[in-house]
Amino acid sequence: MLELPVIDRPREEASADEAGSKDSRGNYAFISLGCPKNLVDSEKMLGHLALDGYTLVSEPQGSDFVIVNTCGFIDSSRAESKAVIQEMIDLKQAGRTKGVIVAGCLPERLGGANLRAEMPEIDHIVGVFARDEIAKVADRLVGNVNEQREVFRPAPIRALDDRARLRITPSHYAYLKISEGCNRTCTFCSIPMMRGKHATKPIEEVVAEARELAADGVKELMLVAQDTTYYGIDLYGEMKLVELIEELEQVDGIEWIRLMYLYPVNFTDRLIEKIATSPKVIPYLDMPLQHVNSKVLRRMSRRVNRERTEALVRKLRESIDNLVLRTTFIAGFPGETEAQFEELVDFVQDMRFERMGVFPYSIEPGTPAVKLDGHLPEDVKAARVDRLMQVQQQIAFEFAESLVGYELDVLIDGNNGDGFSIGRTFADAPEIDANVYVRGAEGREGEFVSVEITGRDDYDWVGEVVANDA
Known part of the structure; x- marks a missing residue:
């Protein structure tokens, strides 16, 4: 590596x-x-x-x-x-x-x-x-x-081998791509045009890559794909994400496994139990939902409705201790009424996602959504994005405040040159989520440090290394 x-x-x-x-x-x-x-x-x-x-x-x-x-x-x-x-x-x-x-x-x-x-x-x-x-x-x-x-080359039947990379992430964390492409038919999405159909990377190849990364100093693996919960269906005829996790748990040196891009379909009880009980999978799930109104979801061709979406979120909350959920939504999808948007706002307020992103619907040439009726003006879409993010901001601030006073493991990513080291808790993926600004962790990049969270700065935290860990 x-x-x-x-x-x-x-x-x-x-x-x-x-x-x-x-x-x-x-x-x-x-x-x-x-x-x-x-x-x-x-x-x-x-x-x-x-x-x-x-x-x-x-x-x-x-x-x-x-x-x-x-x-x-x-x-x-x-x-x-x-x-x-x-x-x-x-x-x-x-x-x-x-x-x-x-x-x-x-x-x-x-x-x-x-x-x-x-x-x-x-x-x-x-x-x-x-x-x-x-x-x-x-x-x-x-x-x-x-x-x-x-x-140009056609999309492969099997995912490409990603070993022997020259990494541009810090030495202690890495992204591990477990599949390529996507078989979903979401009407707004152009990814299948660029990345082709879903192609699972065989378990043994993923594990070999994980071992290579661990030998190179990686402690946190972030599993990524276009559709992580679909893993295995095309190659093995059934979901194999649980089996993959079980193999990755055996890789020495890997301490955190972070699951990203989990489509809300194919969440089995067995998968939820594995996430809840795994010694290495952290209680952070990135699960893009896109909307909650059943009619909008149907126009998006998401193959899920409000009832199933809400039931899944509640089940995850009930089953996985200290769960942090990241999701994304699209505001202003063609035909989205004011009432349907308000339903989404209410859902966000009720579900209280710790991490959330919102995007205005973007017209993507060649996708089915282009032909739908009811396209909204750009100013309406922008206003809905702003409204939803204002609601989410308060939820995120309250979540950040709730952890003040707790002692948490923080993975130190670097130093900001101002007397603070910069790290992340289990609740935060690199680049997209919050940071912890830590005093007393100089020179400990790539290490897990026990930190007392002493305050917050908007979405971020500040903290100090616990004395017995210094």
Whole structure:
């Protein structure tokens, strides 16, 4: 496993020692955008390039080329990807880098020809499932070979192997992708267009990757997929998430297993019991619900209704001690009435999700929701997002206040340079949730530290290392 230090920037820009080896084939900069699943793809590409002799540098300026691994999920993410690409093209035209390679979901979403027509200065394009050919593409760019400037491959029947990554997360935590693609037919979602059908990574391969990560110092594994609860159905003919968890529990060195992107269907009693009793699965579940009104859910093709949704949330609360639930909702879906939105507001107030995100409905060309009636004005969607987040803010503040005075295990992620270390409790995933600002934990990055929570700062906490743990 190759390792890279974490970069504290709004978007992930991979960095390394600028002094490349004498036999380097060239140097390059790397920018990774989008979700953790995309981040794993970035790390795999970095691994291929390192093994092929390319040297990673901190900044695009002065590099032989720049790779931008893009996101194409919604309009705002596509706009961000294009803005970053244009920034790199501007550097190239100013003579400050020699080439620009664009990879990932944006080319898959738009098509290579369309992207090249819009941004002809791009040198090479690499699709999502051609990521393992990135070194060959770099060879063509550095060698001034203009053949095969677009490389796309069909979605694989089995998930790609993610071992031998060069990681851009801190050494003590890592994302572990357990499957690729999605078989759901949510009417608002373009992911199947970019990532294909669900492809389960075999249990033995996931476990082998986990062992590799643990040997490299990883203590927290975050299991990610487009649909985590679907794991195993396509490959084994039945759900195998419980069996996977049982195998991962045996991996020495892994102390926390965090479950992300759990679709609310396929939550069996057996899975809930495993989460509740596992010595390593922490009581934090990321479960995107998207809405609660049954009619809206039906128009979304979520294959669940309010009754089942509410029953599942209550069952999880009753079965799993100290459970923290993260979810996401879409506000302003086509046809959403004021009454249906108020039903969602009431549901959020009643369920009291500790962590929550809200997105305005985004028109995604090619998805079934585009053809639905009742599309709402942008200002209405924005107002509904604001209203729902205001409700959630108070809930999150009250949750944060409820933990003041408690002693909790905190995983230290780094130092803010102002006398505080920055860490996370079990209730918080990296980048998206709250932090704990800790006094007395200097030099303990990557360690679990017992911390007394002494106060809160909006969503975040402040605390001090307990004396007997110092």
